[in-house]
Amino acid sequence: MKRRDFLKVTGLGAAGAATIAAPAIAQGLPEIKWRMPTSWPKSLDTLYGGAELMAKMVGEATDNKFQIQTFAGGEIVPGLQVLDAVQNGTVEIGHTASYYYFGKDPTFTFGSAVPFGPNMRINQAWYMLGGGRELLNEFYKKYNCISLLAGNTGAQMGGWYRKEIKTPEDLKGLKLRIGGFAGRALQKLGVVPQQIAGGDIYPALEKGTIDAAEWVGPYDDEKLGFAKVAPNYYYPGWWEGGPMLLAFVNLDKWNALPKYYQAVLEQAGHYANNWMMAKYDQANPPALRKLLAAGAKLRPFPAPVMEACYKAAKELHSEVAATNADFKKVYESLTSFSNNGYSWFQVAEIGYDSFMARHSQG
Amino acid sequence: MKRRDFLKVTGLGAAGAATIAAPAIAQGLPEIKWRMPTSWPKSLDTLYGGAELMAKMVGEATDNKFQIQTFAGGEIVPGLQVLDAVQNGTVEIGHTASYYYFGKDPTFTFGSAVPFGPNMRINQAWYMLGGGRELLNEFYKKYNCISLLAGNTGAQMGGWYRKEIKTPEDLKGLKLRIGGFAGRALQKLGVVPQQIAGGDIYPALEKGTIDAAEWVGPYDDEKLGFAKVAPNYYYPGWWEGGPMLLAFVNLDKWNALPKYYQAVLEQAGHYANNWMMAKYDQANPPALRKLLAAGAKLRPFPAPVMEACYKAAKELHSEVAATNADFKKVYESLTSFSNNGYSWFQVAEIGYDSFMARHSQG
Numbered sequence: 266m267k268r269r270d271f272l273k274v275t276g277l278g279a280a281g282a283a284t285i286a287a288p289a290i291a292q293g294l295p296e297i298k299w300r301m302p303t304s305w306p307k308s309l310d311t312l313y314g315g316a317e318l319m320a321k322m323v324g325e326a327t328d329n330k331f332q333i334q335t336f337a338g339g340e341i342v343p344g345l346q347v348l349d350a351v352q353n354g355t356v357e358i359g360h361t362a363s364y365y366y367f368g369k370d371p372t373f374t375f376g377s378a379v380p381f382g383p384n385m386r387i388n389q390a391w392y393m394l395g396g397g398r399e400l401l402n403e404f405y406k407k408y409n410c411i412s413l414l415a416g417n418t419g420a421q422m423g424g425w426y427r428k429e430i431k432t433p434e435d436l437k438g439l440k441l442r443i444g445g446f447a448g449r450a451l452q453k454l455g456v457v458p459q460q461i462a463g464g465d466i467y468p469a470l471e472k473g474t475i476d477a478a479e480w481v482g483p484y485d486d487e488k489l490g491f492a493k494v495a496p497n498y499y500y501p502g503w504w505e506g507g508p509m510l511l512a513f514v515n516l517d518k519w520n521a522l523p524k525y526y527q528a529v530l531e532q533a534g535h536y537a538n539n540w541m542m543a544k545y546d547q548a549n550p551p552a553l554r555k556l557l558a559a560g561a562k563l564r565p566f567p568a569p570v571m572e573a574c575y576k577a578a579k580e581l582h583s584e585v586a587a588t589n590a591d592f593k594k595v596y597e598s599l600t601s602f603s604n605n606g607y608s609w610f611q612v613a614e615i616g617y618d619s620f621m622a623r624h625s626q627g
Numbered sequence: 628m629k630r631r632d633f634l635k636v637t638g639l640g641a642a643g644a645a646t647i648a649a650p651a652i653a654q655g656l657p658e659i660k661w662r663m664p665t666s667w668p669k670s671l672d673t674l675y676g677g678a679e680l681m682a683k684m685v686g687e688a689t690d691n692k693f694q695i696q697t698f699a700g701g702e703i704v705p706g707l708q709v710l711d712a713v714q715n716g717t718v719e720i721g722h723t724a725s726y727y728y729f730g731k732d733p734t735f736t737f738g739s740a741v742p743f744g745p746n747m748r749i750n751q752a753w754y755m756l757g758g759g760r761e762l763l764n765e766f767y768k769k770y771n772c773i774s775l776l777a778g779n780t781g782a783q784m785g786g787w788y789r790k791e792i793k794t795p796e797d798l799k800g801l802k803l804r805i806g807g808f809a810g811r812a813l814q815k816l817g818v819v820p821q822q823i824a825g826g827d828i829y830p831a832l833e834k835g836t837i838d839a840a841e842w843v844g845p846y847d848d849e850k851l852g853f854a855k856v857a858p859n860y861y862y863p864g865w866w867e868g869g870p871m872l873l874a875f876v877n878l879d880k881w882n883a884l885p886k887y888y889q890a891v892l893e894q895a896g897h898y899a900n901n902w903m904m905a906k907y908d909q910a911n912p913p914a915l916r917k918l919l920a921a922g923a924k925l926r927p928f929p930a931p932v933m934e935a936c937y938k939a940a941k942e943l944h945s946e947v948a949a950t951n952a953d954f955k956k957v958y959e960s961l962t963s964f965s966n967n968g969y970s971w972f973q974v975a976e977i978g979y980d981s982f983m984a985r986h987s988q989g
Contacts, residue, residue: 291887293655325890326688384980386747386781390905414901419748420975482975501979525653528687532894539755539776539897546752547964550971565978575986602909604987609912611984613782613844615977616927617863618746622973624937625966 294330295523299357301335301512302342302350304365306463309485311544313337315416315510316360319537326529333358348513352408357518358530360415363401363511364445372404372591374446375599376412378508380578382599385417385507385542386614387606392509395602400595401511409516413534416510416541419549421502422486423566424479425470425495430566433573442466442478447504453577463489470494479504483552484545492561499564503574510541656692657885661719663697663874664704664712666727668825671847673906675699677778677872678722681899688891695720710875714770719880720892722777725763725873726807734766734953736808737961738774740870742940744961747779747869747904749968754871757964762957763873771878775896778872778903781911783864784848785928786841787832787857792928795935804828804840809866815939825851832856841866845914846907854923861926865936872903 301320305313313335320333338344347359348366363376375382375397382388391397392414402411424443430436437455441448448458459475469475471494478495479502480486492498512534519527557563566574586593663682667675675697682695700706709721710728725738737744737759744750753759754776764773786805792798799817803810810820821837831837833856840857841864842848854860874896881889919925928936948955 291653291656291885294653322890322894326887326894328885328887381983381986384976384983386904386908389901390908393902393905394909420979422975483971501975501982503979503982506979506983523653523690525688525690528684529891529894532684532688532891532898535901536894536897539751539901542748543752543755546748546968546971547756550967553971553974563974571982575982603983605912606908607980607984607987609845609908609915610980611987612915612925613784613863614746615980615984617782617865617868618969618972618977618980620863620865620933620937621743621746621868621965622969622977624743625969625973 291328291330294327295526297331297522297526299331299333299518300341301333301358301360302338302340302347302356303335303359304338304344304347304361307337308488311418311481311485311541311548312360312416312510314544315537315541316512318540319360319415319512319533322533322536323529326533327526331526331529335360348408348410351410351513351515354409354515354517356515358512358514360510360512362445362508363412364508367446369408370404370591371446371585371589372595375595376401376405376509376511377445378505379582379596379599380447380450380504381575382506383603383606384610385419387603387610388507388509389414389417389538390606391599391602396598397595397602400598404591404595405513406516408513410513411516411519412511412513413531414509414538415512415534416538417545418481418505418508418510419542419545420482420507421505422479422482423499423502424477425486425491425561426477426497426499427470427473427495428476429497429564430499430570432567433570436570436573439477440475442469442475443504444479445504447578450504450574450578450581453580454573467491467494482545482549483556484548487552487556492556492559496560496562497564498556498561499566501566503566503571503578510538653690653692656689657888659693659884659888661693661695661880662703663695663720663722664700664702664709664718665697665721666700666706666709666723669699670850673780673843673847673903673910674722674778674872676906677899677903678874680902681722681777681874681895684895684898685891688895689888693888693891697722710770710772713772713875713877716771716877716879718877720874720876722872722874724807724870725774726870729808731770732766732953733808733947733951734957737957738763738767738871738873739807740867741944741958741961742809742812742866743937744868745965745968746972747781749965749972750869750871751776751779751900752968753961753964758960759957759964762960766953766957767875768878770875772875773878773881774873774875775893776871776900777874777896778900779907780843780867780870780872781904781907782844782869783867784841784844785861785864786839787848787853788839788859788861789832789835789857790838791859791926792861792932794929795932798932798935801839802837804831804837805866806841807866809940812866812936812940812943815942816935829853829856844907844911845918846910849914849918854918854921858922858924859926860918860923861928863928865928865933865940872900 342350347361366373704712709723728735
């Protein structure tokens, strides 16, 4: 008789006894139903998929006693008003990008990404252990919210351009569809930022109403067909080096939750966060191949363009920090953490990745 | 009256009503106590800390009804026999490194890292969405275990060397303390791998009993004081580009858990996984500065050394795959996913990181 069979017969040993008596249904857990609007169309199965998964994992961890129903942007709340709906208690939780709300206060940008901010790993380490979460939640408290980590896209692309960008001069007068705070940095270089919803970008590019458009990265971009009308596909998207997606929870609703449901919610967010990052890392490579086959021309921003953008972004950050104490506090914390982070990242991580990238092409 | 105040007075609106009635104590949840031995001394607050946190998060999500007690290596189970204890049901769960068990079967290496395997992000994406988890759990089933994601160290360092390594010739006869499967690749280049427990490495290096030793990275290495006796600190640790830490759960104990406790356990692992990665990314930079101040000489492995190691590792993988069907299946899945992953990673991620690393030194 094998040892394993023996253990089965004798009831899994002493340590297993408790597990046998466990009821399959968690009868005593309170039943709670929440609604989670998002800023995403269901077709964005990366971003919307992450929100859906977070809700699903909360259900699984509570035997479906804590249920969260997700909604696409516009279903019950307009996609860009998710924060407002959470703030005023219309809904309990929302899944969105913090920087959509930078018009209320530029400090919102840090909950997603700030131009020339850190990559995904360093951004997440700052949020978890570098004081980021505490600083952001102190700020979000003004909006009656707290944040939970709930996704990341990794470094994004710099967008689709009808003409090549060879020098900083080529940015002058360029009508670029770009979301968030980065448009203000690009304005310093003469770019005319355009706010256009996802579905309207393609016709605007095709007609030449705009000259260029940034969206996310290969997997999400491929669905919108930009390669046909603006084939120059630039990288990196320096305004989104590792953007976080946060779920906002109404503070009163959060405080009313039992502690164990708070813990479930937070851990489900981490699970969804990892799934979303994995989903991008899995789906971007084949999408990039498809885009290249469809005529996309992959181009790095030339070094002088990157340097000019870096200078413009840093100037913008200093200007905003001079008049906005919240922005200043968060920016200084993130920048210090990021500089530190890269002092290590450039050693083993970048060294290894560079070698592996060269050896992964065969 | 502000809208927010109004909402408070009227009881948070309809959606909030359910949360007010929620009991603070989860009376109906089954009480379960598990034991989790680890392979780590408590002084490794990254690795042991991750295991501890996973246990803590399970408690928090279940109102402490599901309790997991963690143990340092050797407390109730020898550090390198954690898998065995889980397999035979002595304990329900263990936190260890899969590749410690490569002597039983080299396929165990993939649950941590294989030489010249992918970085943390790609490794994790493979585990979550690239079929890695399913393939590994199919293999672990032979040992009556399933795995849960429970940590990552990121790219490790290549170790501490008394003398410089300038050419592949310098590896011949080198007595190198190295754990896991990588030693077999290095044997092809003349290295004499040494298995030495953490606490014994320093005296062996000091006396010259060994010529070099690899451990983890700056934060963990700094505690052991290698800089004094073997100052040449090489990178990258190509045998550990993004090693996962997995928690092994006894399959019978896992199957006996209510589904919601399975979900809690898995999500707690993801939380701990993210904490551990963040902890390394936060703690490595200052530790590296301390090491440099203490006389460490940071050196990249010269390109010919990296190429010779790559060739040796690939030969080893082919040899093992030829005689081990499990190894072959997992290796092919991981390699294909990794090659794909880097075809995207080298674009926006490496492009962005390289720029940011150059601009983070001021």
